[in-house]
Amino acid sequence: MSQLHTVNKSPLDRNALESAIQHATKGNAVLMIEDGVYGAMQGTQKSAIVSDAIGDISFYVMGPDLKARGIDEARIIDGIKVVDYSGFVELVAKHDATQSWL
Amino acid sequence: MKFSVMISEGPYTHQASDTAYNFTKAALENGHECFRVFFYHDGVNNGTRLATPPTDDRNIVNRWSELAEAHKLDMVLCVAAAQRRGIADADEARRNGKDADNIAPGFRISGLGQLIEAGIQSDRLVTFGD
Amino acid sequence: MSTKKFLYVNRKAPYGTIYALESLEVVLIGAAFEQDVSLAFLDDGVYQLAKGQSTEEVGMKNFSPTYRALGDYDVNKIYVEQESLDARGLTLDDLQPLTYEDEDDDWAEKDSIKVVSTAEMAEIMEQSDVVMSF
Structure with missing residues (x-):
């Protein structure tokens, strides 16, 4: 089994991203959407929780949500892939189940 | 692949309904099937036809109704959640002695069993909420 | 009808928002x-099981x-996360006992x-095949 975890909260506000990463097993994917996209940024107090987990877990971020919030892709942590809504659908299809960290 | 979607937040306050709409639309455009869209918690507020957003903003309710019309989507509002929040169809209004109904086109009201059934019958269930 | 593994994930405290209550309603209906x-139950969700809740006031x-x-509904696999209890200064004794026959x-x-x-x-x-979060 392989799971997709979606996170829609800023890691500076809630622990959803941190908890999702702690509960993601090797080979799982984490997709940051809505306010969750702030978790993809370099240089925040929480960037390390993502960069330390890259490798065991695949990280994705919603491009439309980055653009809406004025976040330049150049400021995203290395190794995180940017996807659109079709990419989101593909990720859901590719994994056995999706868990939303609300 | 057969998808179902659960939406747990109302329109406008949270982005959940927008993301769910964009996701569902993309899934349908990519050749997937949508078994059911289930609205729970404040998500039932996506199904009132009385919403009147400013004309320069998106109309979230109409957008769902139009997607349902185009793709024969089964959009279900949870009855218990809808009763709590004052969303009713003609039957519900009559049964509960209300003087009006407000359900938007393309939506229907039914029980939570519809959500469990969506989980059983679909290949994937994706939740959008807060 | 095939049997799937359903997991209901509770990460929110009760009363401040309705999620805990309406999640429980899904579990009860789903049991049929x-x-x-x-x-x-993890993160603030562990607070849902706290003993001594009194809502009169x-x-x-x-x-x-x-x-x-x-x-009684044959829902008897209830997992509570140790680390979430620890982080909140709670032990199993702070939760109401839940049993089945x-x-x-x-x-x-x-x-x-x-x-x-x-x-x-x-x-x-x-x-889990189906994960429901509220």
Whole structure:
């Protein structure tokens, strides 16, 4: 089994991203959407929780949500892939189940 | 692949309904099937036809109704959640002695069993909420 | 109809928002569908099971006794995360006991709550077919 975890909260506000990463097993994917996209940024107090987990877990971020919030892709942590809504659908299809960290 | 979607937040306050709409639309455009869209918690507020957003903003309710019309989507509002929040169809209004109904086109009201059934019958269930 | 592993994930405290109550309503309805059901309580979700809830003064419905009925609905795999308890200064003694009668063991009364580590919780999530979060 392989799971997709979606996170829609800023890691500076809630622990959803941190908890999702702690509960993601090797080979799982984490997709940051809505306010969750702030978790993809370099240089925040929480960037390390993502960069330390890259490798065991695949990280994705919603491009439309980055653009809406004025976040330049150049400021995203290395190794995180940017996807659109079709990419989101593909990720859901590719994994056995999706868990939303609300 | 057969998808179902659960939406747990109302329109406008949270982005959940927008993301769910964009996701569902993309899934349908990519050749997937949508078994059911289930609205729970404040998500039932996506199904009132009385919403009147400013004309320069998106109309979230109409957008769902139009997607349902185009793709024969089964959009279900949870009855218990809808009763709590004052969303009713003609039957519900009559049964509960209300003087009006407000359900938007393309939506229907039914029980939570519809959500469990969506989980059983679909290949994937994706939740959008807060 | 095929049987799937359903996992209901509870990460929110009760009363401040309606999610805990309406999640419990889904679990009760879902019990009729004879699926393989587990409940996970982690992060602030562990507060849902706290002993001694009394809602008279806030004027809300106290739904905590309903958790004790879960055993009668054959919902008896209730996982509570140790690390989430620790982070909140709680132990199992702070939670209300939840039990069920085991029909395979002469209806002996057993504990439904199992305290698990984060790693064990991750494995339970990994093994689930349908994950519902509220």
